[in-house]
Amino acid sequence: MAGFWYTEKQTDNFGITLKVNKTLHTEQTDFQLLEMAETEEWGNMLFLDGMVMTSERDEFVYHEMVAHVPLFTHPNPENVLVVGGGDGGVIREVLKHPQVKKATLVDIDGKVIEYSKKYLPTIAGKLEDARVEVMVGDGFLHIAESENAYDVIMVDSTEPVGPAVNLFTKGFYAGISKALKEDGIFVAQSDNPWFKADLIRQVQKDVKEIFPITKLYTANIPTYPSGLWAFTIGSKKYDPLAVKEERFHDIDTKYYTKELHNASFVLPKFVKDLTEE
Amino acid sequence: MAGFWYTEKQTDNFGITLKVNKTLHTEQTDFQLLEMAETEEWGNMLFLDGMVMTSERDEFVYHEMVAHVPLFTHPNPENVLVVGGGDGGVIREVLKHPQVKKATLVDIDGKVIEYSKKYLPTIAGKLEDARVEVMVGDGFLHIAESENAYDVIMVDSTEPVGPAVNLFTKGFYAGISKALKEDGIFVAQSDNPWFKADLIRQVQKDVKEIFPITKLYTANIPTYPSGLWAFTIGSKKYDPLAVKEERFHDIDTKYYTKELHNASFVLPKFVKDLTEE
Numbered sequence: 001m002a003g004f005w006y007t008e009k010q011t012d013n014f015g016i017t018l019k020v021n022k023t024l025h026t027e028q029t030d031f032q033l034l035e036m037a038e039t040e041e042w043g044n045m046l047f048l049d050g051m052v053m054t055s056e057r058d059e060f061v062y063h064e065m066v067a068h069v070p071l072f073t074h075p076n077p078e079n080v081l082v083v084g085g086g087d088g089g090v091i092r093e094v095l096k097h098p099q100v101k102k103a104t105l106v107d108i109d110g111k112v113i114e115y116s117k118k119y120l121p122t123i124a125g126k127l128e129d130a131r132v133e134v135m136v137g138d139g140f141l142h143i144a145e146s147e148n149a150y151d152v153i154m155v156d157s158t159e160p161v162g163p164a165v166n167l168f169t170k171g172f173y174a175g176i177s178k179a180l181k182e183d184g185i186f187v188a189q190s191d192n193p194w195f196k197a198d199l200i201r202q203v204q205k206d207v208k209e210i211f212p213i214t215k216l217y218t219a220n221i222p223t224y225p226s227g228l229w230a231f232t233i234g235s236k237k238y239d240p241l242a243v244k245e246e247r248f249h250d251i252d253t254k255y256y257t258k259e260l261h262n263a264s265f266v267l268p269k270f271v272k273d274l275t276e277e
Numbered sequence: 278m279a280g281f282w283y284t285e286k287q288t289d290n291f292g293i294t295l296k297v298n299k300t301l302h303t304e305q306t307d308f309q310l311l312e313m314a315e316t317e318e319w320g321n322m323l324f325l326d327g328m329v330m331t332s333e334r335d336e337f338v339y340h341e342m343v344a345h346v347p348l349f350t351h352p353n354p355e356n357v358l359v360v361g362g363g364d365g366g367v368i369r370e371v372l373k374h375p376q377v378k379k380a381t382l383v384d385i386d387g388k389v390i391e392y393s394k395k396y397l398p399t400i401a402g403k404l405e406d407a408r409v410e411v412m413v414g415d416g417f418l419h420i421a422e423s424e425n426a427y428d429v430i431m432v433d434s435t436e437p438v439g440p441a442v443n444l445f446t447k448g449f450y451a452g453i454s455k456a457l458k459e460d461g462i463f464v465a466q467s468d469n470p471w472f473k474a475d476l477i478r479q480v481q482k483d484v485k486e487i488f489p490i491t492k493l494y495t496a497n498i499p500t501y502p503s504g505l506w507a508f509t510i511g512s513k514k515y516d517p518l519a520v521k522e523e524r525f526h527d528i529d530t531k532y533y534t535k536e537l538h539n540a541s542f543v544l545p546k547f548v549k550d551l552t553e554e
Contacts, residue, residue: 013296013317017284040290058471061545194335194499220497220505220545222471227504228497255545266540268338268497268532 006037008052010225011195016052018042018223024119029111031163036119042223044119046087048112048158052223054087059123062189062229064256065219065264067093070152070185070233071100072248072261073240077151080104081179083139083167085156086112088124094154095126096251103132104150108163110136140166146179153180155188160199168199170206173234177210183237190216193271194226201274207234215240216275217264219255230271241265283314285329287502288472293329295319295500301396306388308440313396319500321396323364325389325435329500331364336400339466339506341533342496342541344370347429347462347510348377349525349538350517354428357381358456360416360444362433363389365401371431372403373528380409385440387413417443423456430457432465437476445476447483450511454487460514467493470548471503481552484511492517493552494541496532507548518542 002022009015024036024044035047043056054062067090071077078101082090086107094103105127107113113134116124127134135142143153153176160168167188176186190196190203200216208214211234221229233240241262248258267275279299286292301313301321312324320333331339344367348354355378359367363384371380382404384390390411393401404411412419420430430453437445444465453463467473467480477493485491488511498506510517518539525535544552 007294011318014319015294017292017294019290041288042291218497220495220503222503222505226497226499228499254547257543257546257549259543260545263540263543266534266536268537269534270531272534 008047008050016223025115027111029109031109032158034109034111034115036115045223046112046116046120049162051159053158054089054120054123055223056120056122058222059089060254061219061221062224063089063093063123064253065217065231066090066154066156066187066189067096068251068253068256069217069231069240069261069264070154070187071097072258073233073235073238073243074152074183074185075238075247078102079149079151081106081146081150081153083143083153083155083157084108084164085154087116087120088113088127090154090156091129091132092123092126095129095131100131104135105132106135106137106139106142108136108138140172140175143172143175143179148178148181150180151184153184153186155186157189159191168203170209173207173210176234177236180236185233185235185238187231187233190230190232192224192226192228193218193230193268193274194228197274200230200271201277203232204275207232211235213237213239215265216267216271218267218271219264285324285327293500302392304388306386308386309435311386311388311392313392322500323389323393323397326439328436330435331366331397331400332500333397333399335499336366337531338496338498339501340366340370340400341530342494342508343367343431343433343464343466345528345530345533346494346508346517346538346541347431347464348374349535350510350512350515350520351429351460351462352515352524355379356426356428358383358423358427358430360420360430360432360434361385361441362431364393364397365390365404367431367433368406368409369400369403372406372408377408381412382409383412383414383416383419385413385415417449417452420449420452420456425455425458427457428461430461430463432463434466436468445480447486450484450487453511454513457513462510462512462515464508464510467507467509469501469503469505470495470507470545470551471505474551477507477548478551478554480509484509488512490514490516492542493544493548495544495548496541
């Protein structure tokens with residue numbers, strides 16, 4: 001179809017609406033409804049089960065903040081795993097770190113990878129890099145089968161509905177801990193504090209039981225519900241708020257800075273309260 | 278009317294949509310179209326010329342961040358002026374500071390004050406306080422007629438269309454400087470960096486020519502365009518990033534904290550770039 005307004009209901013009673021120039025691809029994959037569209041405001045966009053996953057215009061925020069916060073926190077992140085993230089945006093940011101020797105991507109839906117390469121080339125363009133291994137498979141199982149393998153694990157999943165529901169369980173966080181090396185770090189997207197306060201509270205509680213250093217940070221993503229996105233970081237050894245100055249090196253970013261690295265952990269009071277309950 | 282979805286086009290090609298239970302009041306005032314509505318997600322809301330001004334659920338962010346950043350920066354803010362802000366939210370926050378002896382509100386549209394008192398009582402409820410003087414009149418003229426009068430001036434205006442267009446000019450900032458005491462501070466809402474980059478760039482440039490200390494800070498407001506709102510602060514003497522620890526005192530807030538005071542000035546790289554051009 002061409003020339004219409006698409007509305008995503010982000011809650012039962014609130015949503016965003018945006019002008020679509022044309023639909024580029026629509027397909028019910030084995031796992032979810034995949035839609036690619038060319039929009040007037042945000043460039044090409046990927047939707048899964050009707051929810052905005054990424055847009056060419058604002059994708060940099062999410063991808064930079066998932067990747068750079070844990071990667072600068074770890075002193076030598078050589079071996080990195082991305083669970084989900086088939087659009088390739090997190091991988092693109094991971095590769096900006098010269099310490100990374102290998103980045104493995106495990107996405108359950110090969111169609112997301114295929115159509116991101118086709119319609120989101122500025123996001124997915126680094127998936128063919130020599131340092132990257134792309135696997136189409138179940139990230140939950142891959143984690144369960146991995147032991148002492150990764151320095152940093154990033155969970156770039158959809159919401160806890162559909163294929164991602166296992167990725168928001170305490171069993172998954174325990175698996176992540178086992179899959180990480182003894183000084184490993186993981187980060188997971190954790191939805192937003194305005195509409196999903198209970199989710200953030202529960203994830204913080206669960207992760208704290210497994211990781212000695214558990215924190216929440218946020219970033220502004222205009223096409224995501226409420227515009228304020230939360231990320232949970234769990235670390236075995238390194239504190240994301242105690243990164244040595246010399247660890248930071250220049251990378252090309254549009255959102256992340258080393259100053260913002262620290263500031264993103266300073267939470268609005270009502271969000272801070274969620275992490276302390 | 279009752280039981281419909283209202284859509285605010287925040288740009289030509291993007292907007293928010295929300296479920297309205299019922300319209301409470303609709304009136305073309307002498308200055309703008311005033312609408313009050315009861316919404317399912319955000320509680321009662323005020324719209325001016327079709328744009329969201331405030332909602333009961335997320336108003337605390339804007340009002341706390343306008344008021345507390347300059348009021349904690351100034352060591353002794355006794356005399357405070359709010360230009361616009363007829364909903365009373367900024368005044369409510371100003372009154373949390375015991376140093377404030379008098380808070381003057383000048384809004385051009387008495388109907389905003391009248392209907393905010395009626396339908397947004399948790400926001401407007403402090404307009405009758407003994408320390409508050411409410412004036413219905415032109416804020417631009419009030420500023421022009423004031424000299425060496427205020428410690429802190431807060432510009433809580435609509436967008437630079439309609440009645441607020443004069444409030445985004447260099448002449449207005451010069452007037453504010455004159456209306457402030459020799460160590461005065463002002464803050465003005467400055468829209469958002471995603472859709473109004475040029476505005477932010479221009480305001481920063483204009484204010485810098487008049488105020489030796491000019492900075493930008495942001496806050497997350499879900500019902501405002503992009504979810505990331507910007508505020509320009511201009512100060513003659515006191516640096517908002519050099520507030521002495523003992524200056525902070527406990528106040529009841531839901532968004533502002535003294536840590537967030539500082540963190541809100543740490544900008545995403547693309548926003549920081551706007552302030553340095």
